[in-house]
Amino acid sequence: MNNKYILRIFRGCPGCQYWEEFELEYNPDANVISALMEIQKNPVNRLGLKTTPVAWEQGCLEEVCGSCSMLVNGVPRQACTALIRDYTHGGTGTITLAPLTKFRLIRDLQVDRTSMFEALKKVRAWISASSGDSKEFGVKVSPELQESLYPLATCMTCGCCSESCPQVSEKSSFMGPAAMSQVRLFNSNPSGEIEKSVRLRSVLGEDGIAACGNAQNCARVCPKKIPLIESIPFVNREATKQALKDFFSLPDTK
Ligand code: SF4
Ligand code: SF4
Ligand code: FES
Known part of the structure; x- marks a missing residue:
C-alpha cells in the first residue's frame, strides 16, 4: 500500500x-x-x-x-x-x-504581485531604444561584463526577497530588493547609460534604497542566488553620488 x-x-x-x-x-x-x-x-x-x-x-x-x-x-x-x-x-x-x-x-x-511590476516601472528596468528606425547594432558589451550581469538578469520577479524582507510591509512603501538589483543591472549595462541618472533618482525617495535595513534576508531566500547583498550597497553608493551631483547642480556624467 x-x-x-x-x-x-x-x-x-x-x-x-x-x-x-x-x-x-x-x-x-x-x-x-x-x-x-x-x-x-x-x-x-x-x-x-x-x-x-x-x-x-x-x-x-x-x-x-x-x-x-x-x-x-x-x-x-x-x-x-x-x-x-x-x-x-x-x-x-x-x-x-x-x-x-x-x-x-x-x-x-x-496573490497579486503588481507592486513588484510597478516598482520595475518606477526604476525604468529596461533599456530604451535610441531610435525606432535605427539599423545599427547596439553598444558592444564585453563577454566579461555580460557574464557578470547575467545573474542579475535571472530575476523572475517572484517576490521571495520581498516576502523575507522586514522592511517590506504594509507600513512601508519600500519597493523591495529586486527593483534595486534591476537598477544595478540596467545601470551597469552600457546600453542603459542614457537613463542612469533617472534610475538613481527613482530610488532616492523613502520607497527607495534608504529603506533597506541591510538585514540580508533577501539574498538568503533568492532562488536564483542573485547577489542582492552586492547590488544594494552598489545602488546605495551610486544613488548617494547622484544626490550630491544634483545638490551641487553638477551635470550628469556617465
Ligand atoms: S538587505 Fe534586508 S532590508 Fe535590505 S532589502 Fe534585503 S532583506 Fe530587505
Ligand atoms: S527572490 Fe531573487 S528572483 Fe525572486 S524577485 Fe527577488 S531577486 Fe528576483
Ligand atoms: S510556474 Fe513558473 S516558476 Fe513555478
Whole structure:
C-alpha cells in the first residue's frame, strides 16, 4: 500500500482565511503543483467533504516565471520545484502551503504581485531604444561584463526577497530588493547609460534604497542566488553620488 501525506493549505479570501487539509497518495516524482492538480481533479478534504478547488498561479513550471511562489512550510519558494519527497519522511507527514504575505491576497495561494511590476516601472528596468528606425547594432558589451550581469538578469520577479524582507510591509512603501538589483543591472549595462541618472533618482525617495535595513534576508531566500547583498550597497553608493551631483547642480556624467 502506498504511503499517504497531508497537504495543509491556508486558503480563503482576504479577511476569511482558514486551514484545510487534504490527504494524498505519495508519488516520489510529484512536486507541490502536481499535488495541487491532484486535489483539483477531486476536491475532497481530509474530512471527506467536497470543497472548492484550491486556487494558485502557475506559468512556466520550471522556475523561470516566478508566478507559483508561495510559502512551503513557511519558507518562500516556487511550488513547481518543491518536490514532495523533500518535504515528507518516506512519503508521510504534513506539508503546509500558504500564500505570500507581502502581496495583496486574491484567493487561496494566489496573490497579486503588481507592486513588484510597478516598482520595475518606477526604476525604468529596461533599456530604451535610441531610435525606432535605427539599423545599427547596439553598444558592444564585453563577454566579461555580460557574464557578470547575467545573474542579475535571472530575476523572475517572484517576490521571495520581498516576502523575507522586514522592511517590506504594509507600513512601508519600500519597493523591495529586486527593483534595486534591476537598477544595478540596467545601470551597469552600457546600453542603459542614457537613463542612469533617472534610475538613481527613482530610488532616492523613502520607497527607495534608504529603506533597506541591510538585514540580508533577501539574498538568503533568492532562488536564483542573485547577489542582492552586492547590488544594494552598489545602488546605495551610486544613488548617494547622484544626490550630491544634483545638490551641487553638477551635470550628469556617465
Ligand atoms: S538587505 Fe534586508 S532590508 Fe535590505 S532589502 Fe534585503 S532583506 Fe530587505
Ligand atoms: S531577486 Fe531573487 S527572490 Fe527577488 S524577485 Fe528576483 S528572483 Fe525572486
Ligand atoms: S510556474 Fe513558473 S516558476 Fe513555478
